[in-house]
Amino acid sequence: xxxxxxxxxxxxxxxxxxxxxxxxxxxxxxxxxxxxxxxxxxxxxxxxxxxxxxxxxxx
Amino acid sequence: xxxxxxxxxxxxxxxxxxxxxxxxxxxxxxxxxxxxxxxxxxxxxxxxxxxxxxxxxxxxxxxxxxxxxxxxxxxxxxxxxxxxxxxxxxxxxxxxxxxxxxxxxxxxxxxxxxxxxxxxxxxxxxxxxxxxxxxxxxxxxxxxxxxxxxxxxxxxxxxxxxxxxxxxxxxx
Numbered sequence: 187x188x189x190x191x192x193x194x195x196x197x198x199x200x201x202x203x204x205x206x207x208x209x210x211x212x213x214x215x216x217x218x219x220x221x222x223x224x225x226x227x228x229x230x231x232x233x234x235x236x237x238x239x240x241x242x243x244x245x
Numbered sequence: 246x247x248x249x250x251x252x253x254x255x256x257x258x259x260x261x262x263x264x265x266x267x268x269x270x271x272x273x274x275x276x277x278x279x280x281x282x283x284x285x286x287x288x289x290x291x292x293x294x295x296x297x298x299x300x301x302x303x304x305x306x307x308x309x310x311x312x313x314x315x316x317x318x319x320x321x322x323x324x325x326x327x328x329x330x331x332x333x334x335x336x337x338x339x340x341x342x343x344x345x346x347x348x349x350x351x352x353x354x355x356x357x358x359x360x361x362x363x364x365x366x367x368x369x370x371x372x373x374x375x376x377x378x379x380x381x382x383x384x385x386x387x388x389x390x391x392x393x394x395x396x397x398x399x400x401x402x403x404x405x406x407x408x409x410x411x412x413x414x415x416x417x
Contacts, residue, residue, distance in 0.1 A: 215303075238331035
């Protein structure tokens with residue numbers, strides 16, 4: 187699980203950013219809203235989604 | 246030579262009177278360890294996008310049109326796909342799983358079927374909680390994560406700060 191998170195951060199995150207900027211959102215303008223360093227995640231349901239995906243994969 | 250699923254099956258195989266049904270459950274649990282890795286690999290960027298605070302606007306695209314300008318998080322599109330898969334996809338697959346498992350237990354007596362019913366139905370709910378320790382991981386790696394995310398964001402060249410200015414429409 188932890189390895190998945192680490193790989194997600196170092197592999198998938200930059201890869202997806204690259205794909206999004208160059209292919210999907212080519213004509214968009216990008217900016218930074220704010221760095222949410224000390225804020226919590228509002229939607230706690232989000233933390234269940236990886237498990238649900240994993241259940242779906244393994245079924 | 247055994248294939249990978251067969252090897253996993255052998256490792257987690259429980260011998261019993263209703264052997265075949267237990268094999269399904271054990272294979273599922275063995276597979277779950279691997280798929281949880283894959284699921285977090287795919288889904289964890291959604292949290293990182295939120296941390297990075299990168300948003301995009303369609304201003305350039307709709308400048309010559311009547312369409313309204315939208316500012317959205319970069320993660321929305323990706324998240325919508327995965328949430329759809331986790332939600333609707335899971336319900337369909339889970340029903341299939343229930344039907345297959347109960348068919349395998351056709352020969353079991355009433356007591357075994359009741360135990361099975363009590364175990365299988367809340368099974369998904371119990372399994373879903375297994376992904377929650379990720380919250381601890383995210384909390385403990387906060388500093389390292391933000392450092393890396395900021396580094397990537399700088400490379401992304403989106404250092405423009407977004408100012409949200411809206412005129413309030415009020416009758417009073």
